[in-house]
Amino acid sequence: MTTAALPLDRPSGISPRRPAVASNAVVGMAIFLAAEIMFFGALISAFTITRISTPGAWPPPGQIRLPIEATGVNTGVLIASGVALYFAQRHGQAAARGAAKMLGVALGLGAAFVLFQGWEWVQLIREGLTMRSGPAGSFFYLLVGAHALHAVAGLIALAVARGKALRDALTPGFFTSARLYWYFVVGLWPVLYWRVYL
Numbered sequence: 001m002t003t004a005a006l007p008l009d010r011p012s013g014i015s016p017r018r019p020a021v022a023s024n025a026v027v028g029m030a031i032f033l034a035a036e037i038m039f040f041g042a043l044i045s046a047f048t049i050t051r052i053s054t055p056g057a058w059p060p061p062g063q064i065r066l067p068i069e070a071t072g073v074n075t076g077v078l079i080a081s082g083v084a085l086y087f088a089q090r091h092g093q094a095a096a097r098g099a100a101k102m103l104g105v106a107l108g109l110g111a112a113f114v115l116f117q118g119w120e121w122v123q124l125i126r127e128g129l130t131m132r133s134g135p136a137g138s139f140f141y142l143l144v145g146a147h148a149l150h151a152v153a154g155l156i157a158l159a160v161a162r163g164k165a166l167r168d169a170l171t172p173g174f175f176t177s178a179r180l181y182w183y184f185v186v187g188l189w190p191v192l193y194w195r196v197y198l
Helices: 024-053 068-092 096-127 135-166 172-197
Strands: none
Touching: 024 135, 024 172, 068 096, 068 172, 096 135, 096 172, 135 172
8 A cells, every 4th residue: 555745845744824814913903903893883873872862953052063065075084094005005006206295195184174173172272162161062072082992093004004015024924003093094084074073
């Protein structure tokens, strides 16, 4: 009885190693974003229950009205940042310098969004909308503030990605992770705008 010879580089019983479908950074980011979706889902659910259970109109009478139009324009700025990041990805497949340029555009638009939101907060606080001014103020600062923290973290990730692209050291795993995170920040905001402002 003869047995077939095994290849010298593959010990018996061990299957060949398959290439990774996604890097550890991308898988880790996907798991993190799944948790973040649940976190924001819980906050939005709590806000919705409070809003529905509050008798009368929302926001309650006497509460300061939010700047719907100006924030709508700012929402467009954030979405444009996501579009610029998409083109950074397209350039990244061909040239790191092109990706760095579009990353700079995405970073600038994202920073403009965050700065406008900060300015809006200052104006609303001056007008009397605070965490202690009622449930509308509390949920506003909780939801929008949580998003703002995520947006600042996303801007840091985009800045690091841009720096790596300028040095031609941007790895696909890091770039994909940074893009996924920023797309989450961009995609979440219209939902918050619709629920909180409208």
